Each structure stands twice: as C-alpha cells, then as structure tokens.
Amino acid sequence: MSEHLLLAPLLESYFRRRLTKQRNATPATVASYRDALRMLILFAATRLRKKPAALALEELDRDLVLAFLDELEEKRNNTIATRNAR
Numbered sequence: 001m002s003e004h005l006l007l008a009p010l011l012e013s014y015f016r017r018r019l020t021k022q023r024n025a026t027p028a029t030v031a032s033y034r035d036a037l038r039m040l041i042l043f044a045a046t047r048l049r050k051k052p053a054a055l056a057l058e059e060l061d062r063d064l065v066l067a068f069l070d071e072l073e074e075k076r077n078n079t080i081a082t083r084n085a086r
Helices: 007-022 026-047 061-076 082-086
Strands: none
Touching: 007 026, 026 061, 061 082
C-alpha cells in the first residue's frame, strides 16, 4: 500500500526551509506564494469535499490545477498574466 503525502506538512517545510532559509526569500515573496497556495488549497478542498489539512499531494493533479486557473480568470477576473503567475 502506498503512503499518501499530506500537503500541509510539505507546505510547511517548503515555507520554513526552502523559501526562507535556502532561497532567502523576502517577506513579500513568501506572502505572495502563501496567498496563491492558500487559494489553490481552498479551491481543492471545496472541489474534493475535504478539509484542507486532509488534502494529499497526489490530489492536486493537472485537471484540478487547470480548473483552479480557469476559476481565477473567470470568477476573479484575473488577466491571463496574473493567472499564470499563480
């Protein structure tokens, strides 16, 4: 049986280790990444009918990410450039 990688600990590690320590990202960069990922996680949780902390990495597949990007463009009226920055 394969082990599911929960998204929450991976993201925490990414923000604490990779962005802040290894990449020395500015607070503005960290905030931008945080906000974009928060929107994606909330979208995925709603769509998959799960709590955000219960999402697994493999659930964020191509189709889900494309649906998220479409929603940014259609419902939030983001331009394609802004949408793609997410």
